[in-house]
Amino acid sequence: MNFKASDVVMKFKGLTALDGVSLDVAKGEIVGLIGPNGSGKTTLLNVTSGVYSPTSGSFSMGAESWSSISLRDAARRGIRRTFQNIRLFNSLTVLETVEVASAWLGTGDRRENALNALDELHFTQHRDRIATELAYGMQRRLEIARAIAGRLEFLLLDEPTAGLNHGESEEIVTIVQAIRRRRGCGIVIIDHDLNVIMNVCDRVVVLSEGKVIASGPPQEVRRDPQVIKAYLGS
Amino acid sequence: MAMSQKWWPRALIGSAQILVLVSLIVAGVSLLGSSTDQRILTVFLINLIAAIGLQIYTGTSGIISFGHVGFMALGAYGSALFTADPAIKAMGIPNAPDFILTSAMGFLPAMLIGVGVAAIVAAVIGRVFVRLGGSAAAVATLGFMVMVFTVLSNAEEWTRGAKAFSGIPAYTTMGWCMGAFAVILVIARLLRESDTGLGLRSSRDDAIAAQASGVDVVNSRYVMWVASAACSAVAGALYAHYIGAILPKAFHFELTFLIVTMVIVGGQSITGAIVGTLLITILAEALRRLENGFSLGSFSLSEAPGLTTAVLALLIVFTLTMRPQGLVGRWELDDLTMRWLAKRRPAASGAALPFEKDRERNPAA
Ligand SMILES: Nc1ncnc2c1ncn2[C@@H]1O[C@H](COP(=O)(O)OP(=O)(O)OP(=O)(O)O)[C@@H](O)[C@H]1O
Ligand SMILES: [Mg+2]
Numbered sequence: 001m002n003f004k005a006s007d008v009v010m011k012f013k014g015l016t017a018l019d020g021v022s023l024d025v026a027k028g029e030i031v032g033l034i035g036p037n038g039s040g041k042t043t044l045l046n047v048t049s050g051v052y053s054p055t056s057g058s059f060s061m062g063a064e065s066w067s068s069i070s071l072r073d074a075a076r077r078g079i080r081r082t083f084q085n086i087r088l089f090n091s092l093t094v095l096e097t098v099e100v101a102s103a104w105l106g107t108g109d110r111r112e113n114a115l116n117a118l119d120e121l122h123f124t125q126h127r128d129r130i131a132t133e134l135a136y137g138m139q140r141r142l143e144i145a146r147a148i149a150g151r152l153e154f155l156l157l158d159e160p161t162a163g164l165n166h167g168e169s170e171e172i173v174t175i176v177q178a179i180r181r182r183r184g185c186g187i188v189i190i191d192h193d194l195n196v197i198m199n200v201c202d203r204v205v206v207l208s209e210g211k212v213i214a215s216g217p218p219q220e221v222r223r224d225p226q227v228i229k230a231y232l233g234s
Numbered sequence: 235m236a237m238s239q240k241w242w243p244r245a246l247i248g249s250a251q252i253l254v255l256v257s258l259i260v261a262g263v264s265l266l267g268s269s270t271d272q273r274i275l276t277v278f279l280i281n282l283i284a285a286i287g288l289q290i291y292t293g294t295s296g297i298i299s300f301g302h303v304g305f306m307a308l309g310a311y312g313s314a315l316f317t318a319d320p321a322i323k324a325m326g327i328p329n330a331p332d333f334i335l336t337s338a339m340g341f342l343p344a345m346l347i348g349v350g351v352a353a354i355v356a357a358v359i360g361r362v363f364v365r366l367g368g369s370a371a372a373v374a375t376l377g378f379m380v381m382v383f384t385v386l387s388n389a390e391e392w393t394r395g396a397k398a399f400s401g402i403p404a405y406t407t408m409g410w411c412m413g414a415f416a417v418i419l420v421i422a423r424l425l426r427e428s429d430t431g432l433g434l435r436s437s438r439d440d441a442i443a444a445q446a447s448g449v450d451v452v453n454s455r456y457v458m459w460v461a462s463a464a465c466s467a468v469a470g471a472l473y474a475h476y477i478g479a480i481l482p483k484a485f486h487f488e489l490t491f492l493i494v495t496m497v498i499v500g501g502q503s504i505t506g507a508i509v510g511t512l513l514i515t516i517l518a519e520a521l522r523r524l525e526n527g528f529s530l531g532s533f534s535l536s537e538a539p540g541l542t543t544a545v546l547a548l549l550i551v552f553t554l555t556m557r558p559q560g561l562v563g564r565w566e567l568d569d570l571t572m573r574w575l576a577k578r579r580p581a582a583s584g585a586a587l588p589f590e591k592d593r594e595r596n597p598a599a
Contacts, residue, residue, distance in 0.1 A: 049446060071445035081446060089439035091502065091564040092432075099241070100436045103429035104448030110429065111239050128576070146447060 001062040002026050003048075003079070003154045003186060008057030010043050010210075017043040018054070019210035025154060025186040030176070032197040032218065033190045035207035036230065041190045042084055044207070045156045049081045050074040061153065075105055078153030082143040082160060084190075088131040094118070094142055095127040098149045105150025117149040120182070121175060137168045141175070148179055154186045155179065161193050169193060173200050198222070206230070241432075245423040248568035252508060253416055255567075256282075260412060272408075278515045279411040280472045282508060285496040286415075286422050287465035289507035291458045292497055294431050296438030297367050300490050301375030302466045304382035305352040307485035309467025310474035311386060311393060312348025314402045317341065317475070322401030329391040341405040345471040349464050356463030364455035379490055386482040393482070400479035406472045414472060418465045422504050423566070425461055430454045435564075488543070492518075495546045499553045501560025505567045510560070514549070518542050 003025045010018040017040045025031050033041050047054040053068035060066075061077060069077075080101075089097050095114055102113035118127060121141045126134060131142055140160055147155060157176070161169040173196055180187055191197050197204060197218065204221040206214040208230040214221050221227055256279075263275045288302045315323075315330075316337045323335050339347075359378065366374050387396045425431050433449035441451060474480045492514070500510020521542045553560060562570070 051442065071442065072448055072450060075446050075448045083443065087440045087443035089436045089443065091439055091559075092436055096432060097436070100432055100444065100449065101447040104433055104450075109239065111241055115239075128573070146443075150448065 001153070002060075004060045005044070005048060006058050006060075008044065008047060008059075009055045010040070010047055010052065011055045016210050018047070018057075020057075021207070021210065021212055023048075023188075023205060023212075025188055027153065027186045028180060028184050029203065030180055030187045030189060030201050032201035032204040033188055033207065034192075034194070034197055034204060039207040040210040041207055042158055043210075045081060045158055045188070045190070048074070049079055049156060075101075076151065078105075078151040078185075079156070080105075080147040080150075080152050080154070081156040082140075082147050082158055084158040084162070086139050086143055088139055088142060090130065090132040092131055093128050094123065094131055094134065097131045097142060098145050101146050101149040103150075114149055117145045120148065120179065121145040122171065137164050140164060140168075140172070144172075144175065144179075148183065152183055152185050154188070157187065157189045157191075159190050159192065161191055161196050169196055172196070176200055194222075241427055242424060244568055245427040246420065248505075248566045249416075249420045249423050251567050251571070252419060252505065256415065256508075257412070260408065264408065274515065274519055276406065276408065276411060276476055278511065279408075279415055280406075280469050280476065281493065281496065281515065282511045283411075283415055283418055283472065284466055284469035284493050285500070285507040285511045286418055286504055287462050287467075287469055288493055288497050289500075289502075289504055290422050290425055290462035290465060291455075292462075293502045293504065293506070294426060294434040294438070294458050295364075295455050296502075297371045297455075298494065298498070299375040299462075300372060300494060301363075301378035302463065303485045303490040303493065304379040305356060305463040305466040306470030306473065306489070307382050307386060307482065308352040308355060309345070309348035309470030310480050310485065311399070311470075312351045312467070313341075313344040313471035314399060314474045314480060315392065316344040316347055317403050317405070318399070318401045319403070326394055326399065326401070327390075327392060334392070341403075341410070341471075341475065345468065348471045349467040352467035352470075353460055353464040356460045360456050360459045360463075364452055364459050376490075379486070383482050383486050386485075396482060398479045398481045402474050402478050402480065404475060404478050406476035410475075411472060414468050418468060419504065421461070422465070425458065426504060430457050434458060491543070491546060495550050497560075499549055499560060501562035502564045503562060503566045505565065505570075506560050506562045509562055513561070514546070517545065517549075521545055 005021065005023040008018050008021045009016070021040070021044055023044065033044065035041055046052050048059065050069045050071040050073065058065060058067045059069070064077070095118070098114035098117050099110050102117065103110040106113045121144055123141060123145060126138065131139070134142065144157065144160060161172050164172065176187060176189065177200060179185065189200065201218055203216065204218050205212055206221060206227050213230060214224045214227045260275060263271050267275065284306060288299060292298055315334050316339045320336055320338055323330065363371070363374055386393050389395070393399055433444060434451065434454040436447065437444035437449050437451045444451060470485070496510035496514050497507050499513065500506035500508065525541050
């Protein structure tokens, strides 16, 4: 089963954030999404996960297709995500935060599923603490734990290593690979840390000013002159 | 973890803890208190049920309702009309339909009628109301309360209009109050901890993240709205059968203000509603005694009946500015005891210090 976004256009008033972007992710594949600030990476995640309805374009997953979707329906189809600007619940504990997702998107015991998701994120402590009072690095990991609890087909990670130190970034890389191995889901990962992208991705897609300017295996994309000009060179 | 792997035992443990504490208060006052104290205690228990009723919706959705006293009124009149002595009804409301005039039901079935009416009305208006938040919700729910008041005041054939409807049997005993309180407490806690309640609480904090976790915000609110209206109606019925005579004016701004203050000051949890009710009952009682006899030199405060209302208003302002999450915030009594126990044995591997903010690293770094 593949997830496909085709010819997606997203306009905000005068600004065209996405200008005919197509993206194809297979289950079990990790795709890196890179590009300069403001190139439309987060916007692509937002229209895919149902935060916005795109101006035009279409999406499909397996036999289903749609042109716009609600946040909740996307989640119910297993399209799950984290947020670049962390969005945690400031009156819920760590465990409750993950339980929200396992309760609404999972089958079976909500607590057991939540504890399993926390284990996958190496979250062995602090489960009874208020989510937003955790250290920053743990908040990033908690977002991922919440995103993998319950049904998971495609996981969209928006800068999961932003603000983390080297050791913590390495840990995220390990965790992301483990999630793919264990869950067999497709993963889209946005990151400004090229080491992370090169280490973890099967394929890289480069966005610039709302358009895909390159796509392919990490080593190839790295050498693409257009990419060097638009992104790496900057 | 020593904690149970299921979510619901904690709700029952928490309810039991609160029940024990409230029972101790009731036992103490019953044994040692004057008849005035017992009267205050009964009103306290009825207000407690009303506050928990409101909290079922407000504590999970984060949306305030000024309309729940309207549901109390429906519960009160619903129950009163079907239990009052037919001879008294023949004089007071001779033009009421036969099924009301002839009815002389027991407390439980009549209360259930009142609760049913409130639940049906809540279910009908709820589809629209639960889509509103913030000031729109405040205005709409307040409008609903005023509408119930107006309808009851004008439905003279059924309610005697603005005049008191009396002859309501004095069914409300301490036993009924405690029984109703126990049932509603457990229902409220189970709803709060359920998938629906948990999802709704998450949506209060961040609606986008909640929906991205699959939460159906509107339907969850709807469930809580109807349940919360039904519980408020129980408080109304208990009130009617305690006072023995009701009039629409009893379910108006003053009571609304009182119950809302209890909930806002107490916090977002069921425990919060209880703490708020306890605090305000004690405070109101102290102020009432002050209003009735206190004088300072030549200046007498006995002519200041608005004192209680003024103090409640100050309390709301103080809470909203200094501690918007209320006295106990999101916590329940069992959370607080678990946390307190965890703090006492911090040596145990990795035990969290729940109230200590994590300052390991600044997010801006
Ligand atoms: N809700 C919105 N309303 C108006 N403009 C928006 C909105 N969201 C994004 N944009 C604009 O769309 C463009 C793309 O933004 P987007 O956040 O997708 O970039 P990005 O590639 O994720 O950048 P970064 O690397 O900084 O996260 C930007 O110019 C941004 O200002
Ligand atoms: Mg972005």
